[in-house]
Amino acid sequence: xxxxxxxxxxxxxxxxxxxxxxxxxxxxxxxxxxxxxxxxxxxxxxxxxxxxxxxxxxxxxxxxxxxxxxxxxxxxxxxxxxxxxxxxxxxxxxxxxxxxxxxxxxxxxxxxxxxxxxxxxxxxxxxxxxxxxxxxxxxxxxxxxxxxxxxxxxxxxxxxxxxxxxxxxxx
Amino acid sequence: xxxxxxxxxxxxxxxxxxxxxxxxxxxxxxxxxxxxxxxxxxxxxxxxxxxxxxxxxxxxxxxxxxxxxxxxxxxxxxxxxxxxxxxxxxxxxxxxxxxxxxxxxxxxxxxxxxxxxxxxxxxxxxxxxxxxxxxxxxxxxxxxxxxxxxxxxxxxxxx
Numbered sequence: 001x002x003x004x005x006x007x008x009x010x011x012x013x014x015x016x017x018x019x020x021x022x023x024x025x026x027x028x029x030x031x032x033x034x035x036x037x038x039x040x041x042x043x044x045x046x047x048x049x050x051x052x053x054x055x056x057x058x059x060x061x062x063x064x065x066x067x068x069x070x071x072x073x074x075x076x077x078x079x080x081x082x083x084x085x086x087x088x089x090x091x092x093x094x095x096x097x098x099x100x101x102x103x104x105x106x107x108x109x110x111x112x113x114x115x116x117x118x119x120x121x122x123x124x125x126x127x128x129x130x131x132x133x134x135x136x137x138x139x140x141x142x143x144x145x146x147x148x149x150x151x152x153x154x155x156x157x158x159x160x161x162x163x164x165x166x167x168x169x170x171x
Numbered sequence: 172x173x174x175x176x177x178x179x180x181x182x183x184x185x186x187x188x189x190x191x192x193x194x195x196x197x198x199x200x201x202x203x204x205x206x207x208x209x210x211x212x213x214x215x216x217x218x219x220x221x222x223x224x225x226x227x228x229x230x231x232x233x234x235x236x237x238x239x240x241x242x243x244x245x246x247x248x249x250x251x252x253x254x255x256x257x258x259x260x261x262x263x264x265x266x267x268x269x270x271x272x273x274x275x276x277x278x279x280x281x282x283x284x285x286x287x288x289x290x291x292x293x294x295x296x297x298x299x300x301x302x303x304x305x306x307x308x309x310x311x312x313x314x315x316x317x318x319x320x321x322x323x324x325x326x327x328x329x330x
Contacts, residue, residue, distance in 0.1 A: 008192075009193065078330065100292055106293070142327040142329075143329055145326055146202065146328060147204060147205035149311065149324075150205040150206065150287075154184060154186065154205075154261050160258060160281065
């Protein structure tokens, strides 16, 4: 099964139409969450909204995730160690308020298991390819570094209730 | 400081972690282990369903964006009440606008403030992040190219 999601905030007709096109050419079923998109798919099962707990389950059961280049989609795929195929929303086509997704997508091509597409042909090729590299669910060095930085910054804070009464006393 | 996760350790800081639903919340969840090892964490989010699902101790904040001045004003008062109630020593936010407001009110209350700009902003810091960088104790970007190695620092990312 392939799980397709466009996130919760904005419609994404272009990608929904692309996935619909591809769904008619492959035998593997696609289940979609298409939000407020006007385009109504003919070739795959869809709902507009998926509850968070069902979302996690669908991601876990899927072989591949297809989505917009949103962080929610990427992190969900990462947690489940699945390959994720993403297409960026374009502001010029009214798909988002700005082009941050294209900028992010360019950078994402370096991350293991993230497959960035621009058209239907690229999507089809990825879906019929034998093995698609999955994302790595483990906490990588980059997140470890961020955790260490946060802990260090937090430790620089002063405790209000201690400094107020007995500056030196720690209960 | 110990590694115990005991909920009410009085010698640990109270941390308010503010994040809107969606990608902001997901990123906060990636930071959660570092927060919970450092203090007593209370989350503030626009989507209580997500917080319940994560078994997190939380407060609900209204959702709004920068083009809704009346809602921002209401959000300011709500954040003020929230800060007075929780009295955080540390406020951390991954965005968006409601998180920025919590960070600002936290700053005014004397808390140490940490802004983690969303990884979605690869070419330019978010507007909220740019505002936060003017008063926050530290502003972190998740893209090395956006660091100025001073107020805006890069120290890894959630991906």
